[in-house]
Amino acid sequence: xxxxxxxxxxxxxxxxxxxxxxxxxxxxxxxxxxxxxxxxxxxxxxxxxxxxxxxxxxxxxxxxxxxxxxxxxxxxxxxxxxxxxxxxxxxxxxxxxxxxxxxxxxxxxxxxxxxxxxxxxxxxxxxxxxxxxxxxxxxxxxxxxxxxxxxxxxxxxxxxxxxxxxxxxxxxxxxxxxxxxxxxxxxxxxxxxxxxxxxxxxxxxxxxxxxxxxxxxxxxxxxxxxxxxxxxxxxxxxxxxxxxxxxxxxxxxxxxxxxxxxxxxxxxxxxxxxxxxxxxxxxxxxxxxxxxxxxxxxxxxxxxxxxxxxxxxxxxxxxxxxxxxxxxxxxxxxxxxxxxxxxxxxxxxxxxxxxxxxxxxxxxxxxxxxxxxxxxxxxxxxxxxxxxxxxxxxxxxxxxxxxxxxxxxxxxxxxxxxxxxxxxxxxxxxxxxxxxxxx
Amino acid sequence: xxxxxxxxxxxxxxxxxxxxxxxxxxxxxxxxxxxxxxxxxxxxxxxxxxxxxxxxxxxxxxxxxxxxxxxxxxxxxxxxxxxxxxxxxxxxxxxxxxxxxxxxxxxxxxxxxxxxxxxxxxxxxxxxxxxxxxxxxxxxxxxxxxxxxxxxxxxxxxxxxxxxxxxxxxxxxxxxxxxxxxxxxxxxxxxxxxxxxxxxxxxxxxxxxxxxxxxxxxxxxxxxxxxxxxxxxxxxxxxxxxxxxxxxxxxxxxxxxxxxxxxxxxxxxxxxxxxxxxxxxxxxxxxxxxxxxxxxxxxxxxxxxxxxxxxxxxxxxxxxxxxxxxxxxxxxxxxxxxxxxxxxxxxxxxxxxxxxxxxxxxxxxxxxxxxxxxxxxxxxxxxxxxxxxxxxxxxxxxxxxxxxxxxxxxxxxxxxxxxxxxxxxxxxxxxxxxxxxxxxxxxxxxxxxxxxxxxxxxx
Numbered sequence: 082x083x084x085x086x087x088x089x090x091x092x093x094x095x096x097x098x099x100x101x102x103x104x105x106x107x108x109x110x111x112x113x114x115x116x117x118x119x120x121x122x123x124x125x126x127x128x129x130x131x132x133x134x135x136x137x138x139x140x141x142x143x144x145x146x147x148x149x150x151x152x153x154x155x156x157x158x159x160x161x162x163x164x165x166x167x168x169x170x171x172x173x174x175x176x177x178x179x180x181x182x183x184x185x186x187x188x189x190x191x192x193x194x195x196x197x198x199x200x201x202x203x204x205x206x207x208x209x210x211x212x213x214x215x216x217x218x219x220x221x222x223x224x225x226x227x228x229x230x231x232x233x234x235x236x237x238x239x240x241x242x243x244x245x246x247x248x249x250x251x252x253x254x255x256x257x258x259x260x261x262x263x264x265x266x267x268x269x270x271x272x273x274x275x276x277x278x279x280x281x282x283x284x285x286x287x288x289x290x291x292x293x294x295x296x297x298x299x300x301x302x303x304x305x306x307x308x309x310x311x312x313x314x315x316x317x318x319x320x321x322x323x324x325x326x327x328x329x330x331x332x333x334x335x336x337x338x339x340x341x342x343x344x345x346x347x348x349x350x351x352x353x354x355x356x357x358x359x360x361x362x363x364x365x366x367x368x369x370x371x372x373x374x375x376x377x378x379x380x381x382x383x384x385x386x387x388x389x390x391x392x393x394x395x396x397x398x399x400x401x402x403x404x405x406x407x408x409x410x411x412x413x414x415x416x417x418x419x420x421x422x423x424x425x426x427x428x429x430x431x432x433x434x435x436x437x438x439x440x441x442x443x444x445x446x447x448x449x450x451x452x453x454x455x456x457x458x459x460x461x462x463x464x465x466x467x468x469x470x471x472x473x474x475x476x477x478x479x480x481x482x483x484x485x486x487x488x489x490x491x492x493x494x495x496x497x498x499x500x501x502x503x504x505x506x507x508x509x510x511x512x513x514x515x516x517x518x519x520x
Numbered sequence: 521x522x523x524x525x526x527x528x529x530x531x532x533x534x535x536x537x538x539x540x541x542x543x544x545x546x547x548x549x550x551x552x553x554x555x556x557x558x559x560x561x562x563x564x565x566x567x568x569x570x571x572x573x574x575x576x577x578x579x580x581x582x583x584x585x586x587x588x589x590x591x592x593x594x595x596x597x598x599x600x601x602x603x604x605x606x607x608x609x610x611x612x613x614x615x616x617x618x619x620x621x622x623x624x625x626x627x628x629x630x631x632x633x634x635x636x637x638x639x640x641x642x643x644x645x646x647x648x649x650x651x652x653x654x655x656x657x658x659x660x661x662x663x664x665x666x667x668x669x670x671x672x673x674x675x676x677x678x679x680x681x682x683x684x685x686x687x688x689x690x691x692x693x694x695x696x697x698x699x700x701x702x703x704x705x706x707x708x709x710x711x712x713x714x715x716x717x718x719x720x721x722x723x724x725x726x727x728x729x730x731x732x733x734x735x736x737x738x739x740x741x742x743x744x745x746x747x748x749x750x751x752x753x754x755x756x757x758x759x760x761x762x763x764x765x766x767x768x769x770x771x772x773x774x775x776x777x778x779x780x781x782x783x784x785x786x787x788x789x790x791x792x793x794x795x796x797x798x799x800x801x802x803x804x805x806x807x808x809x810x811x812x813x814x815x816x817x818x819x820x821x822x823x824x825x826x827x828x829x830x831x832x833x834x835x836x837x838x839x840x841x842x843x844x845x846x847x848x849x850x851x852x853x854x855x856x857x858x859x860x861x862x863x864x865x866x867x868x869x870x871x872x873x874x875x876x877x878x879x880x881x882x883x884x885x886x887x888x889x890x891x892x893x894x895x896x897x898x899x900x901x902x903x904x905x906x907x908x909x910x911x912x913x914x915x916x917x918x919x920x921x922x923x924x925x926x927x928x929x930x931x932x933x934x935x936x937x938x939x940x941x942x943x944x945x946x947x948x949x950x951x952x953x954x955x956x957x958x959x960x961x962x963x964x965x966x967x968x969x970x971x972x973x974x975x976x977x978x979x
Binding site: 112113115116118119120121122123124125126127128129133140141142143144145146147159160163166167168170171172198199202203205206220221222223225257259263264265266267303332333334335337339410411444445446450451453455456457459474475477479515 | 550555556558559560561562563564565566567568569579580581582583584585586587588599600602603604606607609610611612613639640641644648661662698702703704705707748775776778779780781782784858859860895896897898899900901903905907925927929930931957974976
């Protein structure tokens with residue numbers, strides 16, 4: 082019997098009406114670069130077990146590291162003791178029941194799990210030398226390569242049991258260019274995957290070129306025009322949107338999409354799928370955080386709001402379908418957010434723009450509650466008469482997410498995987514740009 | 521336990537390391553969350569682990585484990601040496617460490633009422649009291665009240681003979697509320713607490729904070745959006761703290777300075793108005809960034825980054841201090857035993873001047889009074905952008921109508937140079953967290969000040 086099943090058993094034996102447990106263990110290799118040199122190489126092992134003990138609608142969570150048969154007995158007692166000290170959650174309607182799990186391709190890659198530390202160091206050494214060879218004005222401020230493998234088991238008192246193993250690799254470089262006394266803006270390039278499909282040369286060259294491209298920026302006067310959002314920015318738009326179609330925020334009444342299923346909320350070109358079973362997807366798995374099966378949910382189709390994402394808790398409260406989006410028992414989170422590509426080349430978008438801005442990075446945030454976008458455009462270029470002119474500085478994007486969704490005029494053919502968002506470049510009309518000059 | 525850690529350090533030296541340090545950390549805490557007027561869940565956690573860092577063949581290696589036994593720790597130090605040797609294959613310059621004093625010490629944070637002695641029922645009662653207080657306002661539609669505590673112990677041992685134990689506790693109470701209409705919502709949040717016990721959040725302070733949040737939500741629901749542009753502005757303690765930390769402080773961290781920041785090569789130069797003195801302080805006692813010794817075992821002292829407008833000192837770890845011939849001041853900090861330390865701030869603030877906040881407002885003919893930060897970002901070249909919780913227009917020395925959806929941007933050095941009034945009301949807002957690859961507790965603050973920057977109105 083696994084430790085997670087044992088933990089559930091101990092909780093029930095103490096008198097709990099329900100119990101749910103997640104056990105994880107894993108190892109990670111991390112190579113860090115600082116100031117153009119390998120600064121640290123790490124290896125670590127971790128293991129933990131968390132247990133939810135439910136008694137009379139009171140939910141107590143308890144967790145610990147390095148679980149053993151002995152220690153989880155005490156953990157169950159802690160969880161039970163905590164639950165008894167709480168007030169009941171009147172909205173709680175019970176744990177999910179078992180359902181068949183999908184087959185998901187590409188959660189674990191043996192070669193990735195076996196990557197040696199020397200090989201990982203060599204990759205980062207190569208990355209730095211490619212950046213420096215590209216142009217001596219660029220340096221790597223910091224960089225990380227991490228490779229991890231993990232096992233997870235989920236068990237609950239309704240009979241759910243799911244065991245999975247995963248691999249993940251991530252490589253990111255933060256670069257900056259200096260010329261004379263001038264320092265450019267930070268540039269960032271990364272790659273994440275379930276397997277070692279890292280093209281380190283391509284990543285390093287892009288990181289260097291992005292840093293160089295932001296040198297000698299100019300200020301702009303405020304204007305209204307076309308904005309082309311790089312996938313690094315469009316992923317922020319779609320992540321904020323995913324909070325708005327999150328069933329928990331719908332139930333709490335803090336999402337503006339509440340009560341709007343079936344309405345057209347975006348341009349017809351926009352289709353978004355929450356895909357928890359996408360092959361090799363970084364948020365793919367057989368089971369979500371409560372042990373329900375992952376699946377595919379069309380959230381927005383041709384601009385029409387089709388569904389919200391839910392766990393069992395919110396699905397019951399909203400009288401909707403559970404969509405395999407549990408992040409634990411009470412919280413809901415997107416899996417892989419996949420935005421359907423369009424038919425533009427990015428260069429075609431630039432060609433079609435009279436006056437506009439290409440935004441490579443947005444330093445700021447987007448609030449899903451009202452859609453407010455507050456951010457400074459970074460790695461941004463002025464476009465005039467269909468051509469990229471020069472990098473710009475001190476330039477703020479002023480707009481509202483929900484207006485932007487309606488004003489999208491083009492999506493690129495090419496999509497980029499940005500961790501668990503898979504998004505194209507997005508062209509939007511009528512966006513206000515606030516320049517650094519006087520009003 | 522210290523004896524076992526020392527054994528592991530010796531083992532590292534025998535395996536060929538020139539330097540070894542080891543950190544045993546344990547955390548025990550409770551978190552309680554109220555949403556939609558009900559306690560949706562509470563959690564208790566125990567976390568313990570060991571991080572081992574070695575310098576071998578001129579390179580760093582690091583390893584961590586959550587299994588605390590002789591075998592497992594021996595394995596961890598062997599792994600750390602293996603990592604260092606792998607790293608050395610790519611190293612061009614060997615790491616050197618600045619000399620520091622060997623220390624044997626034990627420090628305990630000032631905790632009056634340890635949360636371990638406070639029954640869970642009492643913590644639940646406090647959270648519900650705050651939640652009910654918020655819900656009594658007609659203009660509040662939803663709120664989240666989040667209580668958290670964490671009792672910690674850190675033991676540091678290194679191969680130079682230092683042995684340091686730090687014990688303490690952090691307590692926090694977060695309050696977030698949403699009001700306004702569903703199509704035009706307004707929201708506000710506040711967080712109180714820091715290093716200390718339950719006394720930091722219990723009693724009047726929690727309801728006073730809830731009142732601040734509720735009144736702000738209601739005021740903002742009716743507030744307009746200002747016209748963007750460059751303005752004279754008065755910043756409150758919290759917003760100033762955000763700029764001092766995010767936009768300026770990071771550019772004075774030696775790793776950023778070496779990579780190229782706006783402060784590179786500027787020691788001794790004027791980088792701010794002569795009214796400005798900025799420090800990074802391992803105290804005061806209840807601030808969230810309280811750090812008696814850092815995670816390299818260096819005794820922490822105050823770093824005077826800017827003294828009357830002149831850049832005086834960067835923040836270092838032992839490695840950059842050796843590289844730049846400086847004295848480390850205890851700025852090497854790690855998120856937990858799972859990470860090697862990086863150069864980080866502690867509590868960073870501007871020293872007070874001699875104006876009262878009211879005098880600064882009375883002396884301002886036209887501009888904005890900006891209060892509280894919601895978050896934002898800054899760049900190596902000092903450019904920053906932050907969202908402001910709340911703003912008021914100032915006309916002829918008086919506060920006029922409030923505004924919302926306000927952002928500020930500018931360049932930290934230009935903004936600091938434009939300061940022409942510094943208040944005497946030093947306040948350090950608590951408790952903050954800083955993310956630089958790793959999350960560590962910090963604080964920022966200062967007095968009210970007047971400066972010039974770009975105000976953006978977002979719609």
